Amino acid sequence: MNRILILFAHPALEKSRVQRRLLKAAEAIEDITIHDLYETYPDFMIDVPAEQSLLLEHDLILFQHPLYWYSCPSLLKEWQDLVLEYGFAYGREGDALKGKTLGSIISSGGSRMSYSNEGRNHYSMKQLLQPFDQTARLCGMDYLPPFAVHRTHDMHESVIDEHSEHYRQILWRLQRGLPSKEETNSLEYLNDWAAE
Amino acid sequence: MESSLLQAFIFLAAGVIAVPIASRLGLGSVLGYLIAGALIGPSVLGFLNDAESLMHFSEFGVVMMLFLIGLELKPSLLWRMRMPILGLGGLQMALTTGVITGIAYFFGQPWQTALAIGLILALSSTALALQILGEKKLMNAASGKSSFAVLLFQDIAVIPIIAILPLLAVINPNDHTGPHAESHESASLIAHLPGFQQALIIIFAVSILVLVGRFLSRPLFRYITESKLRELFTATALMMVMGIALLMDMVGLSPALGAFIAGVVLADSEYRHELEANIDPFKALLLGLFFISVGASIDFDLISTEPLLLGQIVFGLITIKFFILLGLAKLFKIPGGGKYWFSFALAQGGEFGFVLLSSSLEGRILPKETIDILTATIAISMVMTPLLILLNEKLIIPRFKEAKVTGPEADEIMEEQDSPVIIAGFGRYGQIVGRLLFANDIPVTILDHNAAHIERLRSFGYTVFYGDTARSDLLHTAGADKAKILIVTVDDREKAIEIVKMAKHSFPHLEIHARAYDALHYHALKAAGADYIERELFLSSLKMGEKSLKALGMRAFHARRQALQFAEHDQRTTDRLGKHLNDNKRYISEARQAQEEVLKILRRDKWTNRTTEDHAWDSTGHK
Ligand SMILES: Cc1cc2nc3c(=O)[nH]c(=O)nc-3n(C[C@H](O)[C@H](O)[C@H](O)COP(=O)(O)O)c2cc1C
Numbered sequence: 034m035n036r037i038l039i040l041f042a043h044p045a046l047e048k049s050r051v052q053r054r055l056l057k058a059a060e061a062i063e064d065i066t067i068h069d070l071y072e073t074y075p076d077f078m079i080d081v082p083a084e085q086s087l088l089l090e091h092d093l094i095l096f097q098h099p100l101y102w103y104s105c106p107s108l109l110k111e112w113q114d115l116v117l118e119y120g121f122a123y124g125r126e127g128d129a130l131k132g133k134t135l136g137s138i139i140s141s142g143g144s145r146m147s148y149s150n151e152g153r154n155h156y157s158m159k160q161l162l163q164p165f166d167q168t169a170r171l172c173g174m175d176y177l178p179p180f181a182v183h184r185t186h187d188m189h190e191s192v193i194d195e196h197s198e199h200y201r202q203i204l205w206r207l208q209r210g211l212p213s214k215e216e217t218n219s220l221e222y223l224n225d226w227a228a229e
Numbered sequence: 230m231e232s233s234l235l236q237a238f239i240f241l242a243a244g245v246i247a248v249p250i251a252s253r254l255g256l257g258s259v260l261g262y263l264i265a266g267a268l269i270g271p272s273v274l275g276f277l278n279d280a281e282s283l284m285h286f287s288e289f290g291v292v293m294m295l296f297l298i299g300l301e302l303k304p305s306l307l308w309r310m311r312m313p314i315l316g317l318g319g320l321q322m323a324l325t326t327g328v329i330t331g332i333a334y335f336f337g338q339p340w341q342t343a344l345a346i347g348l349i350l351a352l353s354s355t356a357l358a359l360q361i362l363g364e365k366k367l368m369n370a371a372s373g374k375s376s377f378a379v380l381l382f383q384d385i386a387v388i389p390i391i392a393i394l395p396l397l398a399v400i401n402p403n404d405h406t407g408p409h410a411e412s413h414e415s416a417s418l419i420a421h422l423p424g425f426q427q428a429l430i431i432i433f434a435v436s437i438l439v440l441v442g443r444f445l446s447r448p449l450f451r452y453i454t455e456s457k458l459r460e461l462f463t464a465t466a467l468m469m470v471m472g473i474a475l476l477m478d479m480v481g482l483s484p485a486l487g488a489f490i491a492g493v494v495l496a497d498s499e500y501r502h503e504l505e506a507n508i509d510p511f512k513a514l515l516l517g518l519f520f521i522s523v524g525a526s527i528d529f530d531l532i533s534t535e536p537l538l539l540g541q542i543v544f545g546l547i548t549i550k551f552f553i554l555l556g557l558a559k560l561f562k563i564p565g566g567g568k569y570w571f572s573f574a575l576a577q578g579g580e581f582g583f584v585l586l587s588s589s590l591e592g593r594i595l596p597k598e599t600i601d602i603l604t605a606t607i608a609i610s611m612v613m614t615p616l617l618i619l620l621n622e623k624l625i626i627p628r629f630k631e632a633k634v635t636g637p638e639a640d641e642i643m644e645e646q647d648s649p650v651i652i653a654g655f656g657r658y659g660q661i662v663g664r665l666l667f668a669n670d671i672p673v674t675i676l677d678h679n680a681a682h683i684e685r686l687r688s689f690g691y692t693v694f695y696g697d698t699a700r701s702d703l704l705h706t707a708g709a710d711k712a713k714i715l716i717v718t719v720d721d722r723e724k725a726i727e728i729v730k731m732a733k734h735s736f737p738h739l740e741i742h743a744r745a746y747d748a749l750h751y752h753a754l755k756a757a758g759a760d761y762i763e764r765e766l767f768l769s770s771l772k773m774g775e776k777s778l779k780a781l782g783m784r785a786f787h788a789r790r791q792a793l794q795f796a797e798h799d800q801r802t803t804d805r806l807g808k809h810l811n812d813n814k815r816y817i818s819e820a821r822q823a824q825e826e827v828l829k830i831l832r833r834d835k836w837t838n839r840t841t842e843d844h845a846w847d848s849t850g851h852k
Contacts, residue, residue, distance in 0.1 A: 047784055075789035108786075 035208050037065045038091035039138070042098040042109035044071050051140040051185045051193055052099055058197040059097075062204050066091065070108050077111055084116040089129060093207060094174075096165065097138035099185075103154075103161045113168065122172045131173035134211060136180070136223065137165055138200070144184035159221055177212065180223040199224065239276045240283075243269050244517050259360050260615035262517050266524020267612075273529070280525035284583065287522055290515025291356050291580060292474050293508055295384070295485045298359070298377070299492015300501050307493055313375055317561050318382020321575075324553045325351035332545070341397040345594055348390050349586060349603065350546055354579035354611055355380045355485070356516055361618055362574055372567035375558070376574050384486050387581050391481070394585065398594040427481070434480045438473060438487060442494030450500045463507045470508065483581075519580070526583075527608045531601060542602065543609045547617070551576040566629040573621045577614045578607030646708035648672040653698035653728055654719030655686060658744050658765060662716055663691075674707050678719075699727045701735040709736045717743040717759070722750050726757045733758030752807045764803075771796050791831055798827045 039059055043052045059065055068087065074080075088094065098105045120127045139158070147153045148161070158179055159166075169176035180203060182188075182196045203223060211217075212226055220226060243265035251261025269276040277283065302310075330347030334340055358376050359368070367373040422430070446469075453465050470488055477487030495501060532539055554572035563571055586604055589595045595603075650666060652659050655677045666673050675693045677683050683693045696703045698719070709715065709732065717728050729741055743759040745751040754762050775792035779785050802823040809815040 044786055045784070047787060071786040072784060075785035 034064070035093045035134075035211065036091040037093045037095065037204065037208060038087060039065060039067045039095045039097050040070060040109065040112065041067060042070045042096070042106045042112075044106050044108070046071070049099070050190075051182050051188065051196075052097070054193050054197045055097065055138065055140070055182070055200050058201040059204055061201055062208070064208070065204065070112060071106075074108060077108060079112055079115050081115050081118070084112065085118075085121055085129065088116070088133075091133070093134045093136065093211070094130075095136045095138050098140075100139050100141035100143075103156075104164070117168070117172060128173060133173075134175045134177060135165065135169040135172075136177035136207075137162055138180045140182040140185050142184070142186055145181070148183070157221065175211075175217065177217060178220040178223045178226075236277070239269055240518060240521055243276075243521060248517070256619060257361060257364055257615050258517075259357055259364075259520055260612075260619075262520030263524040263612050263615070266521035267527050268524075269521070270525030270527065272527065277521075277525045280522045281587075283518065284522035284526065284580075287515045287518035288580060288584075289471075289474065289484075290512055290517075290519045292484045292488045293470055293512035294356060294359060294516060296470050296473075296488035296492040297505060297508060297512060299489040299494075300496050300505055302493050303496045304493055310374070310378055313378035313561065314382050317375055317557055318379045318386075320557055320560075321379050321554065322351050322382060322386050324557075325550055328549055328553065329546075332549075339399050341399045342595060342599070345394060345397045345589065346599070346603065348394070349582045349589070350578055350607070351550075352383050352387070352579040352581045352585075353380060353550070353575040354577055354614070355384065356519055356580055357577065357611055357614055358574040360516060360520075361615065362570065365570070365618075365622075367567075367570055370567055370570075371563045372558075372570035372574070375561065375563055375567075375571050379554075379575060381489070383579070383581070384483055384489070387483050387585075388481070388486070390585065391588065394589060394594055395592050398592060431480050431482060434476055434482070435487075435490065438476065438491055439494050442491050446495060447498060447500075450498075450503075454500075454503075462503060466504050466507045467511065523580075523608055523611055526604065527612065528601065528605050531605050532609075535602070539602065539605055539609065542606050543613065546578065546606060546610055547576045547613060566626045569621050569625050569629070570618075573614070573617045576617070577610035578603075579611075582607045646674040646706070647711050648674040648708055649711075649713045650674070650716060651676065651704070651707050651709060651712050651714070652716045652718060653677075654717065654725075654744075655691070655693055656682070656718070656720055658720070659716070659718035662718060674712070676703070676707060699724060699731055701731055704732060704736065709739060712736075713740060715739045715741050717741065717754075719744075720746075722746050722753075725750070726753050729754055729757040729759045748803050748806070749810075751803060752810055755807065767796070767799075794831060795827060798823070798830055802827075 041052075041056060043049055046053060046056075056067065059067055066087070096105060096109060098109055101107075104110070117123065117130075118127070121129050139162075141148075141158075143152075143154050148156065148158045150156065154161075158181055162179055166176040180200060182193070185193075203226065206226075206228075212220065212223075216226065244262060247265035247268070248258050248261035251264065252258055266277070266280075268274055270280060271278050326344075326347040328347075329350050330340075330343045333343035333346045338346065358380060362368055362373045362376055368377070449465070450462070453462050469491070473487045473491045474484035477484045495504065498504075551572050554575055555568060558568035558571050583604065586595070586600050586607075590597065590600050648671075650671060650673045652663050652673055653676050655663060655675045659675070659677075663673055663675060675686075675691060676696050676698045677686070677693050678695065678697050680695060683695055686693045694707065696707075698704060698707075698717075701709075704715075715728075715732050715736070717725050717732075719725050719728065725743060725745075729743055732739055732741055740761070741759045742761045742763075743754045745754050745762050745764045747764065751762050751764055771792050774795075775788045778788035778791065783791075802820070805823070806816055806819055809819055
């Protein structure tokens with residue numbers, strides 16, 4: 034079974050509608066480690082050794098966060114800058130993460146349609162997430178297509194709940210098996226990962 | 230009614246006029262009261278003619294004072310003081326009584342009279358000494374504690390002295406007007422009983438006091454506080470102290486001692502502070518009255534007819550007491566200038582002396598002329614005390630400090646230092662600053678002026694130099710010429726300001742970082758020229774508040790931001806208020822306004838309240 038670690042980053046969870054519920058859904062599954070970064074490091078003083086050993090104990094690492102300026106909230110960036118050290122995650126002898134998998138769980142204000150070359154956000158989600166993709170690649174990890182909840186601002190509660198339930202099911206499946214290479218390459222979104 | 234109102238008005242007016250003047254002149258409040266008393270007394274202006282009955286009344290201030298002192302002393306603390314009380318106090322009484330008795334005998338008094346005089350004059354003035362030491366903030370220093378021990382022993386000793394005084398009557402041994410001369414108007418109800426019964430009753434009375442204090446006072450106070458009437462609590466507190474005084478009087482104990490015991494019993498009570506706050510103003514007023522009455526009882530007629538005799542006696546009394554006290558202070562190792570504070574503070578006759586003298590008059594133990602002279606002696610010696618204290622403070626104590634700085638045990642810096650950082654004051658605050666710098670391999674020169682403290686730091690491996698940082702030559706040797714930063718972390722507020730001023734003046738290139746006690750001190754340091762100031766408890770309290778918000782369920786990051794935002798606003802407010810230090814009204818109104826602002830700011834935190842702005846990423850837009 035794949036050991037899943039969710040690195041969760043939301044600077045204002047008390048105001049969140051979507052991420053809050055996605056998180057709840059994840060909590061409902063056994064044997065998933067949820068690590069709430071903003072709650073653990075309100076001073077941004079990240080405990081690097083603790084974070085690294087946490088990574089070692091898991092196979093699938095998921096960055097879960099709202100999309101802020103086409104990227105992640107700043108603490109998760111800080112986390113990358115400090116934890117993915119030379120000699121640990123990359124470089125000579127930096128192979129601690131080799132063979133593991135990285136994925137992104139994202140909510141965004143913009144609609145799915147707007148994330149296309151013709152849309153207002155001009156690039157597709159997969160294109161915008163290339164820095165994460167390449168980060169994974171440098172660390173010898175695979176990068177999954179993103180799971181995304183779009184157009185959050187006027188989303189009805191019941192729709193959020195549907196997405197959350199979907200997320201729960203996907204997590205449950207990921208525990209038991211990852212998408213194949215072909216699926217990973219062809220899928221725009223993990224949301225569309227077809228059930229066998 | 231009218232005349233008593235007038236009297237009260239005159240007392241208060243005298244105090245209100247004289248005391249601030251005396252304090253301004255650096256003479257202390259006690260001397261102010263004494264002078265006011267002398268002025269309105271029968272010999273000068275003649276406003277106040279019955280000083281004696283006023284004194285009887287205002288002696289109650291001493292009772293309250295001891296009650297308050299008792300409140301500060303937990304039984305365990307008292308028990309730890311048993312050595313100084315019995316040893317120091319006992320020796321003081323024994324030696325002083327012995328020497329004065331000997332001298333009186335030498336000058337031809339019968340031995341009984343001589344002994345009576347010795348006992349009466351050996352007592353010092355609790356009211357005076359404690360008031361003065363309190364004003365000088367010495368009550369917790371060795372000198373204050375030792376003084377207190379001696380005075381407590383004296384208060385206890387008054388009881389047997391009252392008992393044996395009648396046995397010393399020589400004037401007319403057959404004419405016992407009463408069975409027992411009494412210290413106060415109310416005759417002891419149990420004086421006619423045989424000794425062991427008296428003892429039993431006294432023990433019984435004290436046990437009642439302790440038991441009531443232990444078990445009944447709490448429900449009583451709770452009941453009273455639940456009524457939510459503030460004045461009722463005050464009334465209860467006063468009633469209690471008066472009740473104790475009456476009870477003690479009834480069994481022939483000193484009311485002051487009884488009040489003290491009651492205070493100790495209540496020292497653990499949760500109502501302690503409330504009691505203190507309620508009784509303190511009465512105590513202060515009554516003590517003031519007491520000092521006024523002492524001033525008023527000075528018999529200027531007697532002084533003008535017998536100036537030489539009185540002068541000699543007063544001089545003799547003070548000298549004898551002073552040197553005995555000084556000897557004892559050395560024996561009991563009171564450190565430094567404390568010896569002198571102790572010896573000067575107690576080198577006078579006391580209020581219990583007046584009490585004993587008046588009972589000697591009633592009991593015909595001493596001849597009237599002797600009593601008059603002794604009364605005048607005690608009063609004058611009390612008036613002299615604040616003056617002597619003043620001399621001590623101005624002449625002896627400074628020399629003492631000087632001697633200490635250049636003394637052999639002082640480890641002043643010998644060769645010039647060249648660290649980039651100088652820390653002045655290496656207590657709890659300075660140590661944290663220093664440790665952070667050490668951890669970053671930054672050499673630091675440390676100065677402190679507490680020798681004992683330095684010894685301890687040494688044992689932890691710190692190199693700390695002894696010295697008063699406010700001296701520019703010392704700071705120069707510490708390397709202030711080459712240093713970049715001077716960090717002033719001394720806990721003495723005035724000293725900190727002094728150091729900053731001096732450093733700014735003598736070493737203008739230094740960047741000065743200073744620890745402030747509170748906002749006012751912050752402004753004072755700023756005015757003195759400090760470059761960076763941190764209020765000492767601010768960050769710690771802020772963190773505590775942040776953690777409490779989090780404990781109540783707020784997200785850690787939100788709590789952090791709220792705290793930081795609060796801090797920023799508070800800093801701005803502090804700076805803004807600093808402009809209105811001289812305008813109290815404005816200061817308060819600005820402070821209030823700032824309070825409202827902070828609420829608004831914290832409630833509309835931009836970071837957490839954005840709900841609408843994000844829609845911009847939605848290509849379909851919104852209505
Ligand atoms: C600072 C900030 C930046 C944002 N940047 C983007 C963005 O680049 N693209 C986008 O589609 N939505 C953006 N949004 C909208 C958020 O992604 C959206 O509100 C969030 O995912 C909703 O999830 P929540 O309810 O859990 O907060 C941004 C929101 C904020 C506050």
